[in-house]
Structure formats: structure tokens, C-alpha cells
Amino acid sequence: MSSRHDPAAGAIESTAHAGSYTARIEPAGIDIEVYAGETLFDAADREGYDWPTICGGQGTCTHCHVRLLDGDPQAAAPIDTEQERRAVTRLARRLYGDDPTGIRLACQLQLRGDVVAEQRTFRGERR
Amino acid sequence: MTSVQEHAAGTTFDEVVDTSKVPFRVENELLIPTERYYHETFFEAEKKLWKKWWQHACHETEIPRPGDFTEYQILDQSIVLVRQQDGSVRGFHNACRHRGTALACGSGTFRRGEMVCPFHGWRWNLAGKNTYVYAKDGFRDDTVEQDDIDLPEVQVALRWGFVWINLDPHAPSLEESTHGIGAALDPNDFERMHVNWWHQVEFDANWKVAQEAFFEAYHVMQAHPEMACFLKNEDFNALSYGHYRTDPQGHGWADMRAPRRFVRPGQPLQFRKTDPAVKTEAELFYASAKAMWEGSQAQTNAHYVAIIEQLLEELPRPHDGFFPEFGKRVYRNAAERGVRLPAPNPDVTGHFAMYPNFTGVSLLGCALVYRSRPHPSDPNKCIYDFWGLEIPPEGTPVRRPKIAADDAPTWDELWFVQQDASNIERMQTGLRTSGLKHIRLGVDVEQMIINWHRALDRELAKVL
Numbered sequence: 001m002s003s004r005h006d007p008a009a010g011a012i013e014s015t016a017h018a019g020s021y022t023a024r025i026e027p028a029g030i031d032i033e034v035y036a037g038e039t040l041f042d043a044a045d046r047e048g049y050d051w052p053t054i055c056g057g058q059g060t061c062t063h064c065h066v067r068l069l070d071g072d073p074q075a076a077a078p079i080d081t082e083q084e085r086r087a088v089t090r091l092a093r094r095l096y097g098d099d100p101t102g103i104r105l106a107c108q109l110q111l112r113g114d115v116v117a118e119q120r121t122f123r124g125e126r127r
Numbered sequence: 128m129t130s131v132q133e134h135a136a137g138t139t140f141d142e143v144v145d146t147s148k149v150p151f152r153v154e155n156e157l158l159i160p161t162e163r164y165y166h167e168t169f170f171e172a173e174k175k176l177w178k179k180w181w182q183h184a185c186h187e188t189e190i191p192r193p194g195d196f197t198e199y200q201i202l203d204q205s206i207v208l209v210r211q212q213d214g215s216v217r218g219f220h221n222a223c224r225h226r227g228t229a230l231a232c233g234s235g236t237f238r239r240g241e242m243v244c245p246f247h248g249w250r251w252n253l254a255g256k257n258t259y260v261y262a263k264d265g266f267r268d269d270t271v272e273q274d275d276i277d278l279p280e281v282q283v284a285l286r287w288g289f290v291w292i293n294l295d296p297h298a299p300s301l302e303e304s305t306h307g308i309g310a311a312l313d314p315n316d317f318e319r320m321h322v323n324w325w326h327q328v329e330f331d332a333n334w335k336v337a338q339e340a341f342f343e344a345y346h347v348m349q350a351h352p353e354m355a356c357f358l359k360n361e362d363f364n365a366l367s368y369g370h371y372r373t374d375p376q377g378h379g380w381a382d383m384r385a386p387r388r389f390v391r392p393g394q395p396l397q398f399r400k401t402d403p404a405v406k407t408e409a410e411l412f413y414a415s416a417k418a419m420w421e422g423s424q425a426q427t428n429a430h431y432v433a434i435i436e437q438l439l440e441e442l443p444r445p446h447d448g449f450f451p452e453f454g455k456r457v458y459r460n461a462a463e464r465g466v467r468l469p470a471p472n473p474d475v476t477g478h479f480a481m482y483p484n485f486t487g488v489s490l491l492g493c494a495l496v497y498r499s500r501p502h503p504s505d506p507n508k509c510i511y512d513f514w515g516l517e518i519p520p521e522g523t524p525v526r527r528p529k530i531a532a533d534d535a536p537t538w539d540e541l542w543f544v545q546q547d548a549s550n551i552e553r554m555q556t557g558l559r560t561s562g563l564k565h566i567r568l569g570v571d572v573e574q575m576i577i578n579w580h581r582a583l584d585r586e587l588a589k590v591l
Contacts, residue, residue, distance in 0.1 A: 018524075045239050055245060057238030107238060 021111040026069065028124045034111045040066065040106035050125040057107035059083050062091055066109070070100035075091035075113030076104060084108045141162065144589040153580050154375075158565040161558045163335040170506035174427050175590040177201050179484050180303045183289040183498060184208055186322055186514065189234060189561055190216065190290070192527045194253060196242075197234040199292065202503050205230035205581030206281055209253050212240070216285060218292045219278035230278075234527070242278075251278055287317035289485075308481055311382070315489045317496075322528035324424060324535035327512045328548070329502070332555035334484070334509035338499035340380070340547050340554070342579070345369035345572040350546050354418040356406050367398040368390075368412075369571030377482030377576030377582025380491050389570035409446035412453075413439060419511035422543025424536045425495035425515030426488050430460050448470070452584070465520035468492045475529035480575045482582055492518035496542075506570045507555055513544060 018052045023043070034043040041064055044051040059081070061127035068076055079085055084105050092100035108117070128193055146152045149163040151169050160476055163169050184199035190207045190210040198221060199206045205221040208231060214402075223231045230242050237243075241258065242251045246470040250259040255278035260271055272455040281295040290303050298305075304310070330337050342344070355363045369387045373379040384399070391395060400411055414436045415464035419426040431509035434456045454471070462469045469475070480486045494516040502508035514528075515536075531538065557563060568577050 010477065039238075042236075042238055053239075054248070056241055056243035056250070058235065058245065060245060 015049050021075070021112065022114045024116045025066070025113075025122060026116060026118050028119070030124050036112075037110065039107055040109045040111070040117070043104075044106070045127075049122075050099055050127040051106060052119070052121050053107070059087065059108050061106055062087050062105065063121075064106040064119075065091055066104055066106050066119045067096070068114055068117050070116040072113045072115075075111060075115045077110040077112055079104070079108070081108065083107060132415045141360055144585045146584045148591045149584050149587045152584050152587075155469075155570050156577050156581060157570065159568065159576075159580055160565050161563050164555070164558045165506050166460075167506065168392075170501070172587050173501070173583075174202055175485070177294075177501070178204075178585055179271065179293070179295045179298055180589070181291050181293045181304050182483070182500075183286070183297070183485055185290050185325045186319075186325075186528060187216075187288050187290055188283060188322055188525045189527055190450070190556075191527060192236070194237045194240060195232050195235075195527075196237055198231045200503075201294075201500060204294065205229055205231075206292055206294075207235065208283070209242075209255075211253055216283050216290050217253070217255060217492075218281040218283045220281065223249055224257065224276040224278065225249050225260075226312050230442050245432060246305065249276075251275055255280060274551060287312060287315075288320055289317075291534075297426055303375060303376065305481065307376055308378035308380055308476075308479060309472055311380045311476040312479060312481070314469055314475035315494065316469040316492065316518060317489070317494065317519045319467070320494060321519050321523065321525065323515040323517050324532065324537070325512065325528045325530050326538055326541070326544075327510065327530045328538065330509050330511055330526075330548070330551050332509060332512075332551045333506055334499040334501040336558065337509050337551050338480070338484060338486050338497060338512050339549050339576050339579075341488075342575040343569075343573045345569060346547075346550075350550060351418060351543065353422070354415050354543075355402075355588070356411060356414045356467070358401055363401055363407065365569075367400045369574075371571070371574045371591045372398070373574060373578035375582065375585075377579050379480045379578050379585075380476035381475060381478035387571045402523070403445055407445045407449075407451040408437075409442075412449075418543055419495075422546070423495055423515065425491050425493060425517075425539055427490055430464070430515065431457060431491065431493075434460060447502060465522070466492065466518055468518065479500070480570045480579060482579060482588070503584065506557075513541075517519050 013093045020033050021088050023032045024039055025032060032040065032047055034040055040053055041057050053061060054063050076082050087105055088100050088103045091103050092098050096103065150172060151166060153159055184206060184209055185197045189197045189206060193212045195210045195212050197208050199208060206218050207221040208216055208218045210216055221231050223230055223246065225244065225247055228244050228246045230244055237253060240253055246375045248261045249257065252258050257276040259271065260266065260276065260464055263271060282296065282298060286301060345365045345368060348358065348365060370381060370383045370385045371379050374386045387396065416427045416432050420429060421431050434453060438444060438449055438452055458468055477490050478488050483531045484499045485496055485534040496514050496516060498512040500510045502510065533590060
């Protein structure tokens, strides 16, 4: 099928990152570099890790979730979808004694600073 | 009954089409039967054409990075547009090949380069090739052959910053379907514009009623009094807006060089909007820009309005030399802001109606464009999108546009757009009254509507 993209046209510009942050993932003990504007899930994928997921990063399965353990509370961009808010509530109830503190979906999580995060099932598996 | 199309340039278009099978066909091109705007029979006939028309499915910046997707709906059809690794875009019928689940809802990103069906986990790569069938051993081989479980594609083209699709694999290319109007649109440099704001509204009106509200400037005096400096009746001469070019494909665009078609003896070929002793061209230009900026946050910008205000002070009435100086200062101002404006081009149009449903106004790197789509089942409703576009300073990062984003002007703040919108539902009410059999159109000022319906009948005739 016909499809055309003229990079010179300029509507779609470089996606080069403006900065990057480090996510230390425990208990695997792995550091992942997360670019500004990128999700933790995408960063892990870019670095070749087989991050836990069933839905493929669509924010529905919750398997990718992390719990932020440490660091600047402003380091994670805030939740901005109702879908993630509901997922966090569900995870808190199922796994964390109804405490939603720090729970995020990696496939939705963007960073503004360095973080330490717990991912209970990930052991550094590669794709 | 045949329809022979007069070409704008004066040549005769030689396609002769028998339109006798078209319901509620246009027999007198200046009188459009009202049933075309609400009758189920006509609505059903039109549905056939949506499967053959090129239509813009999204703005390119909605899917800027590989894996980004957005869903486009037209009538009961759902298409998913996916940005590819090489920057191209592919479009697929949005249905899992297993049991039909829509693979995309709204907009988002297919991560890890794959689409995953949320129901049973079948997977496809971004090119639509099936890469995984869960528990494939449970399916008989002849029901899961590779070709049959890959996603069927639709035609896709990228132009003017939008992604265009066509559901008909045999349809002529977008280039071919828009060759008449293309040269008038290209110099606007739409492909370098970003979306400043986007609103989507549902009107209780037929999709054609809604878009035809923007097919002419005849309504300016009554509907946009600020824009017309509150000049009343013939003091603001609508015939100055009677210069349109049209082509047999249904497209139309404003061009002040285009001759009027209907000139009474003794009339000038071109009219001024008003007597310059009452309002100069510069003063009218200012009123227009100020209304558009304040009430639509599009079509112009605060910089241009400020430049006009400064010039009106510097150049006393009758403001001689205003327009050349305005041009110079606009380009200088843009350069200072790092904005690369479109090069001046005498062929550029600032107002267009591209067949079937893309309409807009554009000036010096600022634009307001519209898309009208029919409601899936009700001819008396439509879905209407408005985009405020502008060429940003070079290097401005792309932001994925959202409908009614937090930093967008609210729908209520867009009073200039509201002035147009307010008439749309009233038209639908009137069109359905049994006492109104047809609407009537001004030869030149509403030429884009006339030409559009001629094209529609020719196309309907081919599919009925």
C-alpha cells in the first residue's frame, strides 16, 4: 500500500531525548537509563530486557508494575490517566494492604529524576 | 440527464455521467434539494462513497514515534493508523483476525513493536504481520494460514501534515484525487504546522450542512459582525468574496484572480468590500485579523495583530502602503522568533474546501482547518473536528495533540467559531421543514457548494 514519509517535511521531528535518568530496579539490582519522555517499560525494552507484561504495555494487565522505593517524590511524572489510577487502586488492594504509595505501571511511568523501584518478578531476563 | 462540468479555467471537462439514478439529484445546480441533507435513502447512497473516498484520518503529530497508533472511525468502520520504524504510516482494519476484537482503542503506543489482542493474546508486528497465535496447535491449519491472519491494510498517504486513508484498494492515489487543488494548498506549508488546539464536537446536523457553513464568506456580514466592522447590508459587499476556482473533482478554493461567473452588465469584475472612505482595506483587514485571533485563536496570531495595530498608527488614513509593509514586518517578526514562514506564492489559497470533507482557512503559517464526518447511523448528526494550526519556531518539539487539551482555548472561548457553529443546527431544523424543498445558492459567492454537489452526484451515479 502506498505510504510516504518525507523526513525533510518537518512535521515529525527528531525524537532525540533532552535528558535521561536512572531507574535502579530491585531486587534485580539493575540500572536502566530512561530518557525524558520515554516510559520505564520502553527504556527496559530498548536496553533489551524482557520486562514483565501480558498486555504488551497497554496499561491493562498490571504485570509490569513497580513500586517506587526511594528518592525524590517529584522524580516520577504524575499519573495522568484514569486507567492507571484504577490499576494502582486494584494493585494496592490485591498486593499492598491497600496502600497505593509509590505504585506505578512501568508502561505509563515517565521520569523527571532518578528513582529506585521494586519489580518483584523481574530478574533481569533478556528478550 | 447528464452533467457536463465547466472547468474553472474555462475549458470543458469531458466526463459525461448519467445521474438519473441518483436520488434527490441536483437538476438545477443553483437549487439543492433539501432531502440530500436528511433523507435516509440519500444517506445510504453516500455511505458507499465513504468506502472510496480519500479522507484525512489524523494529524501526523498524533502518531509521531514508531509504534504510536490512533484509531480512525468512519461510519461503522474502524481503522488503526500505526507509525512504522522507518517513519512511514500503515493503516489496518482494526480487528483481531481471531474473533474480531478491536486491536486499538483511541490513541496510544504499541510497545515493543507489537500489537497484542487483549482477548486471547494474538500478536502482530507494526507492519501487520501476525507473529503469534496463542495455542496455535488448537486451530486447524487451513484456518490460520499466514496471509489470512495478517492484518488487511488500507491505502495510506501522508500530505499536508495529515494522514490520509482510503478503504478502496483500487482507488486512484491521493495525488491523483487532489491534483486540481494541490498546487493551491501546497504553498501554505501545512506539513510544517503543529496543532495549537483541537476540538471535536457533535452537531445535530448533517455532515454536509456543517461543512458548507465554512464553504463561503457570504455569511461574514451577518454572522461575524466584528469581522465586518459592523458594516450593515450592502455597505459590506459580499460579492468581493466571489472569486473561487473549482475543479471537476469537487474541490474549490479562493483565488482573487479567478473571474466571477455571473457578472451583470455594467458591474465591475471585482468589488471592494466597502467604500474606502468608510473603512479602508487596512482597517477591514485589522478587524478581520483581530476577530479571528480573539475568537478562534487561529488563522492569525497575536504578533500579526500587533503589527497591524502599529502600522495603522504609523500610516495615517487611507493607510497607503500598508500591505507591502505588513508583509515585510511579518516576515521580519517571524524570523526573529525563529519561524520559517512559507515563501510568498501567488498561487496560494487562503480558503479552501477539499472534496469530500477537508475545509480550512490559512494565512502566513497560521490555519484553522475542519473535518466533517457523518454520524454512523443518523443523517441528522455529524462529528466535526476543528484544528488550530501554526508553524512553530524551528526545532519546537512535537506534542501529541489531544482533543480539548488543558492548554487549549475552551470551546466557549472560541466565540468566532461559535458564531459559525450556532447556525449549523438551526439550518438542519429548517432543512427538515416540509415547506422547504430546496435551498438556493449564489452563483459566485457559493460556488464551492455548487461545485461540490455536482461532484457528489457524478460520484454517486458511478456507484448506484
